Amino acid sequence: MxxxxxxxxxxxxxxxxxxxxxxxxxxxxxxxxxxxxxxxxxxxxxxxxxxxxxxxxxxxxxxxxxxxxxxxxxxxxxxxxxxxxxxxxxxLPPIVGQQEIIELFHLPSQGNLATAIATGRFPEADWLLSGSRLWLLDTVIKAVPALRESARSLPWEPDETVAEALRTGTYDGPGSVILTRGRHARKGP
Incomplete structure (x- = not known):
């Protein structure tokens, strides 16, 4: 931190x-x-x-x-x-959660990230807010060499296009919008 x-x-x-x-x-x-x-x-x-x-x-x-x-x-x-x-x-600096991290590394599934977190191979979250872990983008990027060393099959190669979009506030990938939940989500357009 x-x-x-x-x-x-x-x-x-x-x-x-x-x-x-x-x-x-x-x-x-x-x-x-x-x-x-x-x-x-x-x-x-x-x-x-x-x-x-x-x-x-x-x-x-x-x-x-x-x-x-x-x-x-x-x-x-x-x-x-x-x-x-x-x-x-x-x-605020660039901040990421699990959805952005999965997109940043093009991980095949959320399970890959969940395993890295659970086994302590992923850096400790900078925040735990409302039940969710959040990281500074810099925390995640700095951890890339250690992630690569501990990986068995994943390359842990950050996509620079995604990283730049996160840095500039132009990221529009998974996790970038609020998803409507509950009864309002069932209503059609």
Missing amino acids: TASKPWLVGHQEFAALYGVEAKRVAKWLSPSLATLDPATAIVVSGVRYWPMGFACRYGNTTPRFKQIHMRVKERLIAEQGEGWEADSRDQ
């Missing part, structure tokens, strides 16, 4: 900051309420994540003031370790 790592929150952490259930964050995002702009988040492996600074300021921007729980913020910072507080998604 590195000091260049910004503190982040997922749905669960965002909700905990304000003492509400995670479902409430989804309501804030809904078009009917629209107090939380989806453009304020990054999308990693099909899930939204926000910079800690933005999440903490959110309560000041709503029609009804919402106070954050400072102890929750302190706990989240302690869990994430040394880092810094970004205020906007534009300040």
Whole structure:
């Protein structure tokens, strides 16, 4: 883990900051309420994540003031370790989850990555947020020599086109969009 790592929150952490259930964050995002702009988040492996600074300021921007729980913020910072507080998604470095990593290395299946993670051959995640592991792209790229050494059959060769798209914010592959779930997913266009 590195000091260049910004503190982040997922749905669960965002909700905990304000003492509400995670479902409430989804309501804030809904078009009917629209107090939380989806453009304020990054999308990693099909899930939204926000910079800690933005999440903490959110309560000041709503029609009804919402106070954050400072102890929750302190706990989240302690869990994430040394880092810094970004205020906007534009300040964030490239961040990847399992879907982006699978695409980056063109792995044949998610099982290949899951095995590398479970056996300790893949680098430790920079974050564990809302139940998902996330990595700085740089953490993954720096691990390539060790991944190659420990591999039996996979080349662990990063696709530079995918890496560049992740670096420039133009990545549009697997994991780059939010997938509609639940009853809304069943509705046709």
